[in-house]
Amino acid sequence: MGELASIANVSKRTIDYYTSLGLLIAERSDANYRIYNQEAVRDLKFIEHCKKLHIPLDEIKKKLELKKSNELKECDVENHISAVSEHIKHLHNEINHLIPLLQKLDSKQKEAISEKLSTESVSLIQSLQLITR
Secondary structure (H helix, E strand, C coil): CHHHHHHHCCCHHHHHHHHHHCCCCCEECCCCCEECCHHHHHHHHHHHHHHHCCCCHHHHHHHHHHHHCCCCCHHHHHHHHHHHHHHHHHHHHHHHHHHHHHHHCCHHHHHHHHHHCCHHHHHHHHHHHHHHC
């Protein structure tokens, strides 16, 4: 568990919590230690990524289950698309609230913010601005 925590840059307590919620699955050693495989590492990184996007843990659990499901049902895909669409609407609203604030900044302040954002973030913001006009 300590190694997994170190790899994903989270606390052992976080891993314990995610395991108790069923987000992470561990095997047990003969000495009853939890053993996490590579899939758990990928899942943990996915969970942390989703958390940065403010996706609730119950929704993250559904996404993980959908990702691991061998049988995709039409309703699962529709629900996932619906959830993504809702998230996009939320992002639109956030951008609409930020645009007036950005317009008040001088060019030096805007440049400082842009330097902190990834190129993907800048592209996403520009795309959302075009969509919301």
